[in-house]
Amino acid sequence: MxxxxxxxxxxxxxxxxxxxxxxxxxxxxxxxxxxxxxxxxxTKGFWVGLGLIVVGLFAASILPKVFSGGSTDVAVVGAQSSAVLEQFDAELVPAEDTAAATELVRSEQVDAAVVPDTTGESATGVRVVALTEPPAELVAALGTVPPVDILQTSDVxxxxxxxxxxxxxxxxxxxxxxxxxxxxxxxxxxxxxxxxxxxxxxxxxxxxxxxxxxxxxxxxxxxxxxxxxxxxxxxxxxxxxxxxxxxxxxxxxxxxxxxxxxxxxxxxxxxxxxxxxxxxxxxxxxxxxxxxxxxxxxxxxxxxxxxxxxxxxxxxxxxxxxxxxxxxxxxxxxxxxxxxxxxxxxxxxxxxxxxxxxxxxxxxxxxxxxxxxxxxxxxx
Structure with a gap:
């Protein structure tokens, strides 16, 4: 039955x-x-998968450029700011004045800004404006480290x-x-x-x-x-x-x-x-x-x-x-x-x-x- x-x-x-x-x-x-x-x-697949996750984690940390990509956009004010960046590989975005350049940084339209220094603190005559952290490559490209203004203080x-x-x-x-x-x-x-x-x-x-x-x-x-x-x-x-x-x-x-x-x-x-x-x-x-x-x-x-x-x-x-x-x-x-x-x-x-x-x-x-x-x- x-x-x-x-x-x-x-x-x-x-x-x-x-x-x-x-x-x-x-x-x-x-x-x-x-x-x-x-x-x-x-199964080999289990260990291969776990190994790929760990390798990918190390790659993401050690090779961040692979994930970031793109050129650096820098706002500049005046001829002097443009001149100090001649040797730096970046897309220069002209701004009318320091306030306009600062707003471009704040709105994240550019990665940083190089503006004239009116305080006399900088040996190069310019200062850098960044949103949350000093742009290391840009600062290094300027030779003498200029003053850096951070708009938003953050641990991250x-x-x-x-x-x-x-x-x-x-x-x-x-x-x-x-x-x-x-x-x-x-x-x-x-x-x-x-x-x-x-x-x-x-x-x-x-x-x-x-x-x-x-x-x-x-x-x-x-x-x-x-x-x-x-x-x-x-x-x-x-x-x-x-x-x-x-x-x-x-x-x-x-x-x-x-x-x-x-x-x-x-x-x-x-x-x-x-x-x-x-x-x-x-x-x-x-x-x-x-x-x-x-x-x-x-x-x-x-x-x-x-x-x-x-x-x-x-x-x-x-x-x-x-x-x-x-x-x-x-x-x-x-x-x-x-x-x-x-x-x-x-x-x-x-x-x-x-x-x-x-x-x-x-x-x-x-x-x-x-x-x-x-x-x-x-x-x-």
Missing amino acids: SVTTEERQNRTEGEGGGTGGAASFAAATRLVAEREIMSFVR GQGQRALVVMVFALLFVMFGMGGVAIAQSTVTEKQTRIVEILVATVPVRALLAGKIVGHALLTLGQVLVVAIAAPIALQLGDHGDLLSVVAPALGWFVPFMCLGFLLLASLWAVAGSLVSRQEDLSASMSVVMLVIMAPYFLVLTQSDNAAMMTVLSYVPFSAAVAMPVRMFTGDAQVWEGLASLGVLAAAVVVMVLLASRLYAGALLLTGGRVALRKAWARGD
Whole structure:
């Protein structure tokens, strides 16, 4: 007598949910997590990926010009200011007077300004105006160091800010995309029908929990490696003065990244449970890809927009990047970081509960793509 998929699911869920013949939920979760961890640490792709992340981190710190690019724009006032920059490779932007040149710097239309010195302090007869930090190359090109006026005193320069924003956003994407392994393993188990054996031994929700815990531990290990490598990379890249500022941000980034991964991992698991073939996985992954890439582009493009960054700091899918960046730049207080972390933790709990119902309802359904409504109805 044949057994339908629904009967098989009801039978396995009943067996898996008991405490007699089947493993307990905690023990089953641990076994599945160990299985996921061991299966991935034995692959070359895992170590190659981690190695590329570390190498990229060192490259971003040691070779900042690769990411900055472009010529230096310098506002100049008068012939004397232009003359002292003849040997400096820069795009000169004429300004009517010192006030106009200063406004160009303040509005970030130019990187710096060279204006006449009316105080008699400069041996070269000019002084430099910069926004947040002295322009090292420009000052060195002038030979005798001139007076430098800083318009906005800050512990973090524009270049340093851009570097950290880019690294945090990129790490979020790379670790978030690492969760695709959960979806792929789920589809593989469905396609090979191994999942029917697994759920006969462990509860369906324990299978989901084990996958999330296992991959979360793998991600935590990778984040800790990055957190250890980052200060070393900054030191080698002559950014030692940045260490004292970036260290607290790394302390925030680790818990935010781990919670952010749990949020995304539950979505990856659902995406995998809704299809039965690897060929169909790309369609179900599109929404997850969107919630990963959207924070990446928003933070990169809106990092100078204080209002937008504040909003992004409390949106669960972008908080993992936006709030650590704001803590790094000093735009957020400690209580704001804790509040954002609480919002993210609450979102993780809600999302995991929703995902567990959808996962349980769709896991044993084979054939075409499973509709969310059907998965939800069967996940009781």
